[in-house]
Amino acid sequence: MFSSGMLFVLAGPSGAGKTTLAHHLVGKKDGTVFSVSTTTRASRGEEIHGADYFFVDDSEFSRRVESSYFLEWAHVHGNRYGTEGAWVREQMGRGRSVVLDIDVQGAVQIKEAMPSAILIFVLPASSDVLRKRLEQRNTDSDKTVEKRMKAAAGEVSFMGVFDYFVCNDVLEEAKLEVESIFHAESMRLRNIGWPVQALDYHKGYTSGLSFWRGKRIVVASGPTREMIDDVRFVSNRSSGLMGVSMAEAFLAAGARVVLVSGPAFNMEPPGPVRLVKVGSASDMRETLRKEIIHADLLVMAAAVADFTPVSSTSGKLKREEGSISLDLEPTPDITRSLGSSCPVISFALEYGDGAVERARKKMKRKNSFAIFLNMGDEPEVGMETACNSGTLLFASVEKSIEIPFGSKKFVAFGIAAALGREMEKSDNE
Numbered sequence: 001m002f003s004s005g006m007l008f009v010l011a012g013p014s015g016a017g018k019t020t021l022a023h024h025l026v027g028k029k030d031g032t033v034f035s036v037s038t039t040t041r042a043s044r045g046e047e048i049h050g051a052d053y054f055f056v057d058d059s060e061f062s063r064r065v066e067s068s069y070f071l072e073w074a075h076v077h078g079n080r081y082g083t084e085g086a087w088v089r090e091q092m093g094r095g096r097s098v099v100l101d102i103d104v105q106g107a108v109q110i111k112e113a114m115p116s117a118i119l120i121f122v123l124p125a126s127s128d129v130l131r132k133r134l135e136q137r138n139t140d141s142d143k144t145v146e147k148r149m150k151a152a153a154g155e156v157s158f159m160g161v162f163d164y165f166v167c168n169d170v171l172e173e174a175k176l177e178v179e180s181i182f183h184a185e186s187m188r189l190r191n192i193g194w195p196v197q198a199l200d201y202h203k204g205y206t207s208g209l210s211f212w213r214g215k216r217i218v219v220a221s222g223p224t225r226e227m228i229d230d231v232r233f234v235s236n237r238s239s240g241l242m243g244v245s246m247a248e249a250f251l252a253a254g255a256r257v258v259l260v261s262g263p264a265f266n267m268e269p270p271g272p273v274r275l276v277k278v279g280s281a282s283d284m285r286e287t288l289r290k291e292i293i294h295a296d297l298l299v300m301a302a303a304v305a306d307f308t309p310v311s312s313t314s315g316k317l318k319r320e321e322g323s324i325s326l327d328l329e330p331t332p333d334i335t336r337s338l339g340s341s342c343p344v345i346s347f348a349l350e351y352g353d354g355a356v357e358r359a360r361k362k363m364k365r366k367n368s369f370a371i372f373l374n375m376g377d378e379p380e381v382g383m384e385t386a387c388n389s390g391t392l393l394f395a396s397v398e399k400s401i402e403i404p405f406g407s408k409k410f411v412a413f414g415i416a417a418a419l420g421r422e423m424e425k426s427d428n429e
């Protein structure tokens with residue numbers, strides 16, 4: 001099964017040792033690649049276009065910014081620098097880990113766009129050492145060194161966004177530390193799909209996953225937020241974990257996956273999954289409308305709000321102004337309003353008797369070809385839980401498939417595989 005590549009970002013002030021450490025990691029670890037940035041800076045003579053940087057003029061850089069070519073870009077020391085998004089995702093999609101050596105502003109943007117990226121902040125032992133290294137590098141004038149020292153203070157203030165800190169004092173030790181981070185991250189389950197050693201205990205469970213190879217999957221996930229004023233909202237307990245797990249399962253199957261997520265506690269899919277953040281139910285509907293145009297499947301795992309305030313106030317309602325009453329109106333049914341432009345699997349969280357009948361009705365109402373039913377009144381199942389279990393029902397056949405209790409990721413692999421088996425069958429009929 002597919003194992004996703006990781007994205008490592010080394011950032012820190014100029015002269016901290018990012019380039020030295022980034023090239024060390026790429027040289028030492030198989031399956032890692034260095035991302036060559038695009039810049040408006042002039043070549044320093046010995047630099048090679050395509051190897052050190054892609055050198056472009058100002059108008060070309062602006063054109064690329066407009067066309068969302070960059071995963072991140074920033075003004076650094078008077079020039080613009082950026083990382084190409086499609087190339088990074090393509091490498092990660094092939095299981096290669098990408099190493100970026102970029103400035104701190106760019107790293108902060110990466111964390112927003114790709115929360116599973118691994119951000120490493122690099123600093124020498126003191127500001128005096130940084131100054132010495134800049135002076136000894138001999139690439140900058142005294143004035144430039146002064147400017148870079150000033151900029152360093154600002155850059156350090158963003159350290160809180162990062163995941164790791166490496167003090168680049170003794171170079172050999174810093175190299176080992178960066179390698180250790182790489183080792184630990186490459187054992188994270190999020191990055192390795194479902195290990196074959198574990199599958200050996202559930203033979204057959206994931207057969208059907210290969211149906212999704214090369215397909216385009218859109219997963220809707222998390223709750224939506226219906227705003228009362230600029231800070232308060234109506235929402236629900238959805239953590240987003242089931243949606244992220246579905247995204248991981250389809251990615252592991254070799255699909256191209258987009259995760260459209262409301263503001264969830266968990267929206268950190270592996271890097272090759274494109275994350276699109278949405279707020280309200282109507283925001284989610286409009287985003288899905290665009291995203292499903294060429295999709296092979298919509299996985300509707302989001303817990304969309306059923307009600308939204310009739311009006312919302314700008315700013316912050318004041319307690320001193322006394323009681324307020326909240327008028328709520330139903331939100332539009334997203335799945336119905338999207339029509340039948342691609343097959344849909346819905347999710348139903350039900351309580352009490354008659355759940356299967358209600359889920360079947362919901363599946364029909366939502367024009368879905370399948371629905372995953374889980375029971376909210378069973379312990380450890382449903383919202384805000386780490387685990388799940390349930391029943392997969394299909395519109396075209398009477399049969400149902402029981403997905404046994406396990407982590408949401410295990411359940412997600414079972415659902416994706418069972419859907420794949422069913423699709424394969426109907427394709428062959």
Ligand code: ADP
Pocket residue numbers: 012013014015016017018019020021101133134136137168169170171172174
């Ligand atoms: P950055 O990419 O962060 O601007 P570099 O990797 O170019 O930094 O390193 C700046 C300078 O410091 C280079 O001349 C490099 O050889 C040197 N250097 C890097 N790490 C160390 C270290 N631990 N000890 C001494 N010199 C170092």
Ligand code: 5GP
Pocket residue numbers: 013014018037038041072073074076077081082083101102103104105106107
């Ligand atoms: P230089 O011009 O000395 O090669 O690089 C100047 C700074 O730009 C360095 O701090 C480097 O990390 C940063 N940089 C290089 N490429 C990128 C990029 O693609 N994006 C961002 N944000 N910064 C970059």
